[in-house]
Every structure is written in C-alpha cells, then in structure tokens.
Amino acid sequence: MPTIQLFITCLTDSFFPQTGQSVVNIFHRLGIDVEFAHEQTCCGQPQFNAGLRKDARAVAEHTIKVFENTKGDIVTPSGSCAHHFRHGYLELFEGDDLWLPRAKALANRVYEFTEYLVDKLNVTDVGAKWDGLLTYHPSCHTLRGMNIDKQPRALLQNVKGATLVELPNANECCGFGGIMSVEHPELSAEWLKRKISNLESSNSPTLVVTDVGCLMHIAGGLNRQKKKQRVIHIAEILNQR
C-alpha cells in the first residue's frame, strides 16, 4: 500500500486543523496511508523570505532531519511551503557539500496536495459534492512559483453540483506575502480590497484556495469588512460528500 508523509504546515496545524483532516480523509478514500512525523514544525519560509538566512537554515536543517527518517512522498496542502522546499532550500544550501544533497533529496520528495492528486495519482475526480457556485484564487506560489493551475481547476470542475466561475483578475496577489502583510500593511490593504471586490463581482459566495496563508488573509479581510463570502481550502471542498 502506498504511504505518504503529510507536511501539515504551521498555519494549517495551528489555525485550520480541519483542512489537515480533510487531506487525510481524501487520501484514505483513495487507499493511501498517511503518516505524520510528530517532530515537524515549520518549513522556515517566513525567516527565509524576510532575509534571515541563518534562522531559515536552522529550521530547514531541523525539517530535513525529521523527514530523512521517513519513507514515501511528502505532500503538503500549501503551494508556498512546497515551493520553499523545492526552490528555497536549494538556494539556502547552495555551495554546501554536506547539506545541499540532503536538501535536494527532500525537495525531490515534496508535492503540493492538488499536484500530487492529479500529476502523481492521476486523479481528477475524488467523488466530491458541493452545492452552488465556486470561484478559485490561484495563490502566487502555487501558480507562478510551482506552475500549478490546471490541477486544482480540474479537481474543482469534477465536483458534482458545483459550478466553477472565474474570479476577475484571478492571478493578482491577495496581499498576504507573509511578513509583508505586517511590514507594509498599507500596501497589503490595497490589494486585499481589490481581491475582495473581485470576489464580489464573481457572484460566488465561496472562494477556494490552495494555501492557508491566502485563506487567513482574505477571510480576515472579509470578516473585518463584515462580508458574507467565505474562503475555504480546496481539501475541504474535495472532502465534501
């Protein structure tokens, strides 16, 4: 029986555990065993993106050590964490004979959740049902960093009862950008405003994302503006029966 390692990501772990449970349920239905390495914490992307390489390295070394002792592909419900494993780690350990091969070995095992379903398992229909309109926000690192776009769209197309409508200017960043949303709140606010107004013009009550970073940012903005629309991770949609 195939086994995968789940990298839950720090945000999903702390704020949205139900997303993680949905991922597990979907894999179980597909007959895939899911393991969870308890020592895992964060991939170190926040430190890396902020320029704190020494800190980013410490966290990356920890994560590499944790997963070196496990078997199977590593799947994560976040395009930006997957992107950090695949690209950030290689940048971080460039020129390091000891760590670069270990970072590469890890990077080669990592997949974003929808990418794994569609490209690795050849699954585009997980038998999910949803009633009503859905629209999709492609997260920056998922779309441009990982070149993943058809995969989540194909999965959503096959959700029974759901109609996928296009989000205007879908490819624009929502303004999260990790610490940028704290360092430059004014910029972040402008993009968030635009994202929410585009969501309103899509007429969809539900916005689907592949990254909980965007989720907590857009949902936080909707809550502040007292809007009715909700943001939901794709795993939770695909887990609906």
Next chain:
Amino acid sequence: MSNLFFRERIVESINNPNLQTALDNNTERRLRGRALAFESIPDWRERRQRAHKIRADVIDNLDEYLNQFIKKNQENGVIVHRAKDSKEAIQIVLKIVNSLPQRTQSEEQETFVPLSDLRGEKVLIAKSKSMVTEEIELNHALEKENIKVVETDLGEYIVQLRKERPSHIITPAAHLKKEQVAQLFHEKLNIEYTEDIPTLTATARKILREVFLTADVGISGVNFGVAETGNICVVSNEGNARMVATIPPVHIALMGMERLVPNLDDLSLFISLLARSATGQKISVYTQLLRKPLPNQTRHIIILDNGRSRLQKSPLKESLYCIRCGACLNACPVFRELSGHAYIGKDKTIAPYPGPIGSVISPGLMGENFVHLAQASSLCGACKDVCPVDIDLPKMLTRVRAGQVNSNQLSVISEGAGLNQLTKLSLQIYTRLSTRPKLFAFSQTFASLITFLLSPFSQWIHLPAFTGWGYSKDFPRFGNKTFRSQWKHVTLSETKGLLHNQRDSSVEPAALPQSDINLIEQFTKELTAVSGNVYQTKNVQQDVIDFIKSRKIHKIMLELNTLDESLLQKANIDFTYDHDPQIRLGVTNALVGLADTGSVLEADEALHPSLLPEIHLMMLKSKNIVQSLPDAIHLVEDKNAAVFITGPSRTADIEMTLTIGVHGPKELHVFVDVSNSG
C-alpha cells in the same frame, strides 16, 4: 531600523486619486498590450529562455565582449570612453562639451523660430531618454556648469519642465493627467490653456524641433551594443532618438557596460522581445542601428561601470541581464500603488530605477540607502512571469533581504536588511520554537489559550492597526486543538480505496498551423495596423509623383536614385538632396520590408529625408519583402547608420493616449512596386 519614512510615502501615493487612476490605467493597458503582442510569437517562452542564456553568457564573459565592442567601434571611427563611476562619466561629458567651439551671435540668428528660453547659453544639448543618465544625474551636473540640456522625449520633456524625475522608465509622465500637462504648458510655454492632447503634442514638436536643429550636441542612451559589429541599437517611437543621434554635429551615447549582445542575430531576438514587453508593440517605430559617425559628425560612446562590475561578482549578478523594458513595473502590484516617485532611499532621494528590478539594482548599485525597498514585496512572482529574459526577481529580492548586496566580504549590510527590529526579533523567537518540537507544541497550546481569552465569542480577533495585521483584517483565533494534538494514525486495509488511473483531460494548446499568407498582404496588414499606408503599384514613379501633386507640394527632399529627375521637372516639382528642415515631404527607397511587423529598412542617405519632413513616401520593391527581422538584420552590416521604421512617429506619453507624429513624420506611405522590373 524603521521603515516608517517609506511607509509614509507609500500612503501619500495611495491617497492620491489622480495618481491611482493613472497607475491603474498604466497597469491594465500595458499588461493587455503585452499579452496581445506576445500572441504573435507563440514560441516566446522558448525565445525568452534563449535570451536568458545569451545574457548570462554576455555577463559571464563581459570583459571579452566589451573589448570586442570597443575595438570594433574604434575601427569604425567612434571615440570610446570608459567611466568607472558617475563622477568620471560626467567629467567626460563636460570635457567633450567644453572643447566645442563657442556658438557665436550670428549662428544664433540663423534659427528660424527664436526661443528666448535657449538664448545666451554657451552650449545646447538635445537629449533623448536614457536611464543611465538618470542614474548618474547628468542633467543636474550639466546645469550646474550653465550648460542647457533639453529632454526631447515628450514624457521626459514634461517631467523636466516640472523639475521632477521620471515616474516610470518607459513612460516618464505616467503619473500625470492631461489637465496637469495642460496647466504646465500654459504656464511654462505660454500657450493658451488646452487639454487637447494633439495640440499639446504639436506644441512640444515645434519647440523641440528647434532644439534638434540648433543643438551642438545630442545625447542618447543605448538599448544594445553589438559586440561583433560595434553597432549601437537605440529604439524610440517618437523619433527623438533619431534626431539626437543624426542631426547635431556631436553625438554622445551613454551605455551601461552590461548592455551588450554578441551579434546581430542575437540582437534581432532581443528586438522581438523588447517592444512587446515594454509597450505591447511588435517592434518600436524606430529601431536605429548606428555603426559609423555620419559625414561631419563626431560620435562618442561612454561605457559606464558605476557598480556594475561589483554587481557582476555578487549574488545579484542575474539582475544585470535586464534589458530595461519596464514590464516588471507594469506587472508589479507594488509599483501599481506607488509609481516611481515613492521608491525612496533613507536619505529621501528617489531611486533611479523603480519597480521590482529597481528594488534589486538600486541597492545593488548604490548600496544600503535603498535596501529596505526589497522588503516591499509579497514575492508574488508577477515580475518574473513577464520578464523577457526570465530574471528570477523574487529570488534576487530575497537575496537583497539577506544582505547579499556587495560582493565585498566586509559588507556592513546584515541579514534581514530593511526589516523592522520587532519583526526580526519575533522571527528569531519563532526559529527557536520551530527547532524545538515540544516547545513548539506547547506554545501552540499557550497561543490558543491567549487568543481564546482575547476573543472568547468569535473565531476572529480585532487587532489594532499598529500591529500591521490589524490595519485591514482580523486575525484568526488559534484552533482549540492543533492538528498534531488530534493526530491518530489510521491503518488502512489493502483492499480499501478508489484509486484508479484517470488521465487528466486538459490538453496542451495545439501549434498554430503554418500559414502561407502572402508576404505583401501580411506587410500591408501590419503596417496599416500601425497607421501606415501601403499601395501596390506597377508604375511606382508616376504614382508617387501623382501623390505629391495631390498634396499640392512644390518642393521635396529626395534620397539619391529614387525619383526620375526629368519626371519631377515635367510635373513642376522642385527637389533637393540636401537636408532642408523646411520641406514638408521626403521620398526614399526602402531597402527591405518585414512582413511580420510591417517595418521597412532605411539607411545612410535616406536618414534625413525619412525623418525631418512631415510626410514620408517610400518606394519598396515587392521582391524585397521578407518574413521577419532575422532575414534582414545582416543588411545593416555595411551601413553607417540604419533604421527599421514601423509606421509614423508616435507617442503615448500623455495619459497613454496614442498621438501620431511627435518628432518624426506624421504620415508614412509605402508604394510597393509589383512590376517585377529591376
């Protein structure tokens, strides 16, 4: 360090509704234009990878290419200078300018539209747009020496009159509305207040034409230098760069030392990417290729280092691949809120290069003063996506943030450059937690308790604005139980599961069928689309003469071996082969036509008749129409100066409104000779 001074400037931009409208227009129109322009080259992804490799090779072997380029130029009679920094570059310009003969009173009187503004200056310089001159602040240095320098790109002229810096590297006045330009021209140029963009453009044309014709020196930038042939390529839409490079007796071209391509074939690749990325055109109106100085002209090329050799040896090396198209500015959501004027240094000066590339090279070239700019990015990657040479800008930005700005090991810039101290400290604490799993789990439980106490009745916490996050959004409460605390491994039975093979049904877009569109038809379609006119004729001489007569024009400017002199005399049309700026119509032969862009090639003797008159007629043999630029580029090898012309002169510098005929001809008529004779 605090970034408050920068945030204040950001808020000013966001709260300026005129600026925001202008920036939204810029973003939307440029991105749409770019996407459309790239549709005509379906292999653009492959092209940009090729372009990336070529630029990488040039930067890795820069000394060799530079030596080749310099040697070729010296053979071609061009005087080459090298400047290690701005100070040296300015000194060189001053030395050239100060060695010119002083203009005399009688020369002054020869000008036919006297301009009080330009009187009494010892030297007049006409300048076309060049980011390198912005970088070294050349105008400021020249003015200090009482040398008059006039910017001739319409947008650049506007910002010069306003005593501002350009807000965008391609459209310098992108931040202004037409009402502001109208008021400016009314005040500074003494014309009646008008918001009519063609009238404003015509006013600038009249004044700047005078500048071109009386200038002692023309200064331009360089888009590309060709190492193998020594050509410099300077593109423009308005025609001002052609004027400054071919009318004044002295031409000075300033070039960043990294702007080389190995040969003409490579150049044609970059030309196919540059205008598409910059303005959404297939090719700029004028693509000039200068090799030797014209008769009675002196040309200097000043090659500027100013930090580039240091950048070449640093982790930011890839930023030197940039071809200055400005696409990353247009795609960037940060630039969209800011405009170029808000990219300020710690000393409040405006960074010479804005946008994503600017946030890398401004600190890269000028150091610590600009490092905080790189923190203003979500690393969304829209810049990398549109970059015609595929520079990994998000990666470069993270390197600036990591303090990898100088190749110098003693660099004072630390990790987390430009970050607030509090953010830095929080992240360092988070590192401590993230490397100790038990402590990590404990702090999650602790945070869950705290956030529950902060907001017992809602999943969301209303944080105050000063926290940054609370400025525009609520913060989620930590889950009551984390995922890890709920985890129980479920063992599946072997038979369970739905997994079966299912192919993804989406398909790759099919390659476009190779069409056999007639070259003449394609040429006609493309040139007509950029406001040119094309006529097929079996009697080209007579048709051209009839056209001139229909316009009631009695004197024309001619290139040698174009129209039959006896036919002209019979039709009572006077003509001259000399450059006479009063004449309204010029006739030239086109050496070649390019079907896929509607361009025509002119060289040497045809340069002035194809530039100065308002109406330009061209005679083109149908057999000389080829498919595209790579088929024709080698024709320039033995020309002193050549230009690919694609339609009449145009500008979109005021509110991005297309206006025809700013400096070069307002009308372009191509007579395609289909008689198969000759």
